[in-house]
């Protein structure tokens with residue numbers, strides 16, 4: 780398969796963490812040009828804008844879940860220039876791309892990048908963070924609702940989660956029920972669920988939307 784042929788069909792057909800590692804190893808070098816630019820994918824920008832609107836505190840340290848090539852951190856650093864950003868992703872090749880992303884002042888977007896399988900308990904020496912942000916990673920064959928629980932220990936008490944979830948995945952995997960159970964357990968505050976456009980007008984995928992879970996950890 781050529782890099783140009785990689786896209787949503789391949790991304791949605793993965794089933795395991797190993798499939799994800801294989802897919803993104805092939806896709807990393809051309810992900811920004813052949814997918815983000817070509818398909819006018821605005822998800823990282825849109826999530827950063829939601830984050831900037833809903834996170835009313837001046838958070839100092841934010842973790843980007845499923846960092847990919849680092850576009851979410853790049854956009855967030857433009858809106859919150861003082862924020863320290865770390866990232867986690869299963870793909871070393873995607874993280875290599877993220878390490879190249881720079882802020883408007885020329886410094887690196889991310890302080891630390893961690894290769895982690897987020898379907899498992901997550902070790903991280905820099906926790907706790909005041910907020911987590913995620914775009915494009917809670918989707919078919921990537922991360923499901925059960926992974927939300929793995930992320931909570933990374934947050935400080937009252938730490939924010941601003942997590943995008945593919946619309947169909949949200950319904951198929953019963954994210955709402957999982958969120959209800961976390962609220963009942965006293966692990967998170969009552970979430971707000973927003974919607975964003977994933978693609979710009981003019982994109983062949985224009986009209987696809989994602990949910991955005993906004994909640995806070997009770998630790």
Ligand SMILES: C[S@@+](CC[C@H](N)C(=O)[O-])C[C@H]1O[C@@H](n2cnc3c(N)ncnc32)[C@H](O)[C@@H]1O
Nearest residue numbers: 799803845847868869870896897898914915916
């Ligand atoms: C569609 S990309 C999104 C990247 C970036 N956030 C964006 O919006 O452009 C999905 C990312 O999830 C990562 N991923 C998939 N499964 C994972 C897992 N089990 N643990 C951590 N990261 C995973 C992939 O390596 C990939 O970088």
